[in-house]
Amino acid sequence: TQLLEQSPQFLSIQEGENLTVYCNSSSVFSSLQWYRQEPGEGPVLLVTVVTGGEVKKLKRLTFQFGDARKDSSLHITAAQPGDTGLYLCAGSITGGGNKLTFGTGTQLKVEL
Amino acid sequence: GAVVSQHPSWVICKSGTSVKIECRSLDFQATTMFWYRQFPKQSLMLMATSNEGSKATYEQGVEKDKFLINHASLTLSTLTVTSAHPEDSSFYICSQQGGGNQPQHFGDGTRLSIL
Numbered sequence: 001t002q003l004l005e006q007s008p009q010f011l012s013i014q015e016g017e018n019l020t021v022y023c024n025s026s027s028v029f030s031s032l033q034w035y036r037q038e039p040g041e042g043p044v045l046l047v048t049v050v051t052g053g054e055v056k057k058l059k060r061l062t063f064q065f066g067d068a069r070k071d072s073s074l075h076i077t078a079a080q081p082g083d084t085g086l087y088l089c090a091g092s093i094t095g096g097g098n099k100l101t102f103g104t105g106t107q108l109k110v111e112l
Numbered sequence: 113g114a115v116v117s118q119h120p121s122w123v124i125c126k127s128g129t130s131v132k133i134e135c136r137s138l139d140f141q142a143t144t145m146f147w148y149r150q151f152p153k154q155s156l157m158l159m160a161t162s163n164e165g166s167k168a169t170y171e172q173g174v175e176k177d178k179f180l181i182n183h184a185s186l187t188l189s190t191l192t193v194t195s196a197h198p199e200d201s202s203f204y205i206c207s208q209q210g211g212g213n214q215p216q217h218f219g220d221g222t223r224l225s226i227l
Contacts, residue, residue: 033215042118042205042218043156088155098144098209100216105155 003027004089004103012109013079021074021106023089030094032072034063037086046074079110115139116208118219125196126227132192133222135206141186142208146216147179150203162189196226 007022023032031050035043047056049065049072056063060083062075072089089103117136125131135145144163148156160176162168162183170176178200180192189208193200203223207216 035218040121040203040221040223042116042207042220044218045215048215090156098216099146099158099161100207101158102148102156107153 003101004091006087006089006103006106008106009104010107010109012111015080015110015112016078017110019076019079019108021076021087021089021108023072023074023103025070025091027091027093028069029091030069032065032069032089032091033100034072034074035088035090037088043088076108079108081110081112084108084110115217116206116219118206118222120222121220122223122225124225124227127197128195129226130192130194131196131224132190133204133206133224135189135191135208135219137187137208137217140208142189143186144209145183145189146207146209147181147189147191148205148207150205150221152203156205159191193224196224198226200224201226 004023004025031048033048034046037043047063052067052069054065060077064073087106090100115138117138119134123131146161147159149159150156158171159174160168160170160181162181164183164186168181183189201224203221205221207218209216
């Protein structure tokens with residue numbers, strides 16, 4: 001059972017466009033992380049959010065944790081080809097022993 | 113710089129061979145290590161959790177006798193895929209965590225191809 005559903009699954013956009021990726025669950029998470037993964041490499045941590053309603057910004061990326069800590073979103077402003085990659089959300093459940101449950105993933109392609 | 117080194121990065125071998133993958137912590141002592149498997153165009157699926165000095169805890173559906181995990185020190189964990197078959201071909205990724213609320217640091221993965 002996949003606890004974290006991401007949408008969209010695939011996204012192909014032009015350089016300069018904005019986009020939002022969603023990560024939804026029926027479970028409550030003590031913390032949620034976003035990663036970006038490129039082919040043949042391990043995931044690289046972008047951000048960790050822990051407080052319901054929290055918003056964090058990383059240059060052109062804005063991350064939000066839902067008030068109930070069940071969902072999150074990633075918004076990219078003025079996307080660039082370098083943003084291309086697989087975006088993964090991952091959550092830790094309280095009492096889960098620091099195990100991460102990964103989302104289904106969103107494959108983003110930004111074209112010139 | 114990298115905090116987790118995974119080796120080898122790519123393995124191609126014949127069916128029936130056992131393959132060992134190493135995961136080393138470069139910058140810190142990792143009390144907990146995680147092993148994941150990722151099939152093409154899919155997300156990461158946790159295989160097992162290991163704590164230094166104790167047996168690994170395997171996720172449901174993962175055969176512990178097939179995927180042997182050893183975490184004998186705070187800087188090294190190994191995953192051995194025993195008698196590998198083509199269906200074991202996948203991208204295997206390890207991660208290490210220093211404990212508490214520290215984030216997980218991921219290795220660069222090992223591409224395993226069984227012919």
